[in-house]
Amino acid sequence: MREPRGASCSTGMPVSFAIAEDLNATLIAAAIAAGLADAAAFAPEVRTADPRHGDFQANGVLGYAKARKLNPRAVAEQLIAALPPTTREQFDVSIAGPGFINFKLKPATLLAWLKTYDSVEHLKSGASGFYQGHRHVVDFSSPNTAKQLHVGHIRGMVIGEAICRLLAFCGSAVIRDNHIGDWGTQFGKLIWGFKNLRNDSALATDPLEELERLYKAADAASKENPAILDAARAELVTLQAGDPDNLALWHKINAISSGAFSEIYRQLDIRFDHQLGESFYNDKLQRVYDELREAGLAEDSQGALVVFHPEHPRFKTQPFIIRKSDGASNYASTDLATMLYRVEHFKADAIAILTDTRQTDHFEQLWLTAQKWFAKKGYPLPRFEHVTFGSILGEDGKAIKTRSGDPIKLKALLAEAEERAFALVTEKSPEIPEAERRDIANAVGIGAVRYADLAQNRSSDYVFTWDKILSFEGNTAPYLLYAVARIHSIFRKLAPGAQTPPSSSATVSDRPSESLATAPETDAELALARKLAGFPSTLQLTTTQLRPHFLCTYLYELAGEFSSFYVAEKVIVDDPAVRARRLLLCARTLLILETGLHLLGLRTLTRM
RNA sequence: GCGAGCGUAGCACAAUGGAUAGUGUAGUAGCCUCCGAAGCUAUUGAUCUGGGUUCGAUUCCCAGCGCUCGCACCA
Known part of the structure; x- marks a missing residue:
């Protein structure tokens, strides 16, 4: 214990x-x-x-x-x-x-808790016991090369980033890995398209757009004409065999893609320690084939190398194809190699992979296979969590897919979010200079998009609508940011010109007035103090379930308690003891709101 | 056909097997001489159907209905 x-x-x-x-x-x-x-x-x-x-x-x-x-x-x-x-x-x-x-x-206990956990550092050292000594590899985002990021990608990115921050805050050594799809069948189509359908002037003006067009065109062509599909597959096999021409093309396509991805990651403040794409595992696949065959787990079937699981009602007949009949690797091959690499090289004792829920079968088969394989070879078995999330659906109730028409590009979504936020800031606070209004609009707009995804239980699908994702009322980022801004405003009023927000001071001695604070007394004070002391339980619940919406709900309720407190009790009053205890509550609310929002990946503001 | 997930107010969501099922939005009635009304207070309105397990079921199990998804070389 x-x-x-x-x-x-x-x-x-x-x-x-x-x-x-x-x-x-x-x-x-x-x-x-x-x-x-x-x-x-x-x-x-x-x-x-x-x-x-x-x-x-x-x-x-x-x-x-x-x-x-x-x-x-x-x-x-x-x-x-x-x-x-x-x-x-x-x-x-x-x-x-x-x-x-x-x-x-008891009120005195609440006061003691509030005085003890008085800084981000102290909260973090309290929380770090939850996952001390653990080492998580978190695999998230993982887009496919040569396709633009669209709304369908946002959940994995935003939830993944939040999970990484939460686990790290709770003491785990987190390794963030972007497992880019840079080696699959789509590359066969892409290379075939590049060689046969390329428009050079379009490639010069907007390379990513042209790549996407080429992929779509090649995909459509190969659906109509089986000969083209075979040609595309042949290009992939050639690439995977190391052909210099195809390899050069591959590098070029990756460079274009990666630049576009980085831009979005920068906007969303998402970072990775590694971006080991599927191609990275190309030279590690033979070992997988050999070891699984030796272990008696893999067998040849219809020309492909497959794994069956006789004990499983479905996977005894539904194969896990680890090498295709044309000799090419696939998702399953690289995922097995990836699993081993993360254990051998990163020494991971826990692996979390974020994908949408449609891939459940794949990861169930992967995990069944890996467990048997690792046991046979005596490799250490990590904990494995397939962190699934529902699809973002279009108005027709179908998943938004690249193939089905025109999904909204992430770039456009983020731009629209900022624009709507800017209009609102300008309406509410016309006195703020434009440059700052732009900055506020950035935090509010991007925050709203990201919070809309985090606040909902990740398991469920949801229908995308602009109004929902850019709502600024209720359980939304702007509501929380507004509460933060109001608290900053109180401290500004108290000490005009002060640069340092109170939450960043590490020790009580920096804030002499807090020593005067007495235990919370009024209903509103007590309710707020109690909510604050519930933060650790929320952190624990959120990390054990890897469901950020628990933290969102908590922060929303905390902000609500603060708003009620703020209306019910005047903070800046003459009685020094009353004033000190209310300021203590304000300071801790600010600390926990900001800490929590930062864990979710949101940027907070001092005014808006 | 086999399998998985999801069905909670008009709409959008929450409820880690617990006590009177919470919130937002829309509606209704109020609150700015007073630390920021992107706010606060009050109020109307819901667990798909039928069984079972349990002291206790929105939650777990079974059946049905509805929606979504997956099932041999996509990732």
Whole structure:
């Protein structure tokens, strides 16, 4: 069991970062101390609670007691009696309903927590225990060369970036890898198109546009004429065999593509440690074929090299094709080689691959194969997570695809977002100079697009509409950015001309007024303070599930609590103690909102 | 045909097996001499159908209906 990460503050009361996790451990200890029958089997199931009941609730007593024909309330009473004095000092503990144990943080505990976790550094050191010592390879974005990025690509990029930041914040060594599709069958078509259909002047004016046209034209031609399809396949085989002409073409096409991708990544503040495309694994495939064959996992079938999984109802007959009958490699071959490389070279103990949910079968087959292969050879087996997300659909309810007409280009989407945001900023804050309004529009527009994707559970599909993705009201980026800007505004009013936002100061000593702060008192103060203390639980939930929408929901609720607090209680008042405690709440709300938004990949503003 | 995912107010979404199913938007009624109204307060309105497991089911299991996707050389 992980050690509770306590830290003490000026009040002397030690308070842990992840309160729920700590309570869970405390209850297990209490079960043993109380001499409960079969105490080792007792799982307290502490989770954040509905504020009407408390801050945290333990649900595990019910199941434990019922299974043993005990009275749940009696068991709960035994547990409470066995709690250490510090727990009773920090919480109001009560039993409710059929046997829930409710924990309500006392105001003094809230104050201690807020004073202890007072900077990004301290939040991070608290969170870093969650994944300390882990090493994640996160494979995301991974577009295909020679196609422009369109709205269908945005989910993987935005969710992937957020997951990387979250895991790193929680202590994992994260390796970001963009597994570019630079070696597949599309290259056969592309090279064939380049050789036979090229328009040189178009290539000079807008190379990426022309490449995309060539691909589409070649794809269409090969669908009509099987001879062209064969010719395209032959070009791919030639390329994969190392033909110098095709290789030179391949380099040229990649360079054009990669420049366009980088521009979008820069706009979205997405970065990679590596961009090892499928081509990188070309010389590592023979080993895969050999080892899988030796291990008795791969067999020849209809001229191709395939893996069946006899124990699986479907994959006993649905093959995992690891080498095509024409000898060329495919997605499966490179993914197997990639899996091994990430373990051998990057020493990954966890691998997360983000793709849309349509690829579920592929990755299930991949993982089944890899497990058997690694076991046979004695390679260390990493944890593997196929992080899926739903498709972005067009108005017709069908997935937006390159092939089906005109998907909206990401470039155009981002430009439109900024333009709409600029119009709004200009309307709301005409007094701000234009250059700054442009900058604000950038943060708001790009933030809105990205937040719209993150705020929704990644599993579900959604229909793309401009108005939805560029909405500026409700659970959206602008609402959150607005709350941040308002808090900055309070501190500006307090200390005109101050350059440093309060959240960046590392220690309490930099902010002498905080030492005057007393425990939260009013309903609005308490509600806000409680929400703030729930941040660690949200981080944990978000990272264990790899679902950023949990963090979005939390931040939205936090911003809502702040807005209510802001209307209900005046911050800049004459009474120094009241003022200090409200300013403390403002400073911590700002800290957690900004930290959370940055983890999601959003840029925050001081005014808008 | 086989398999996977998804069905929650008019629309768009949330609910890590827990207590009275939350929010946005649209609608209705209010709030700017007062730290920023991109805001706040109040209010109307929903779990596809039928079984099962459980102390407890939107959540897990089974069946049906509906939508989407995948299933031999695309990635």
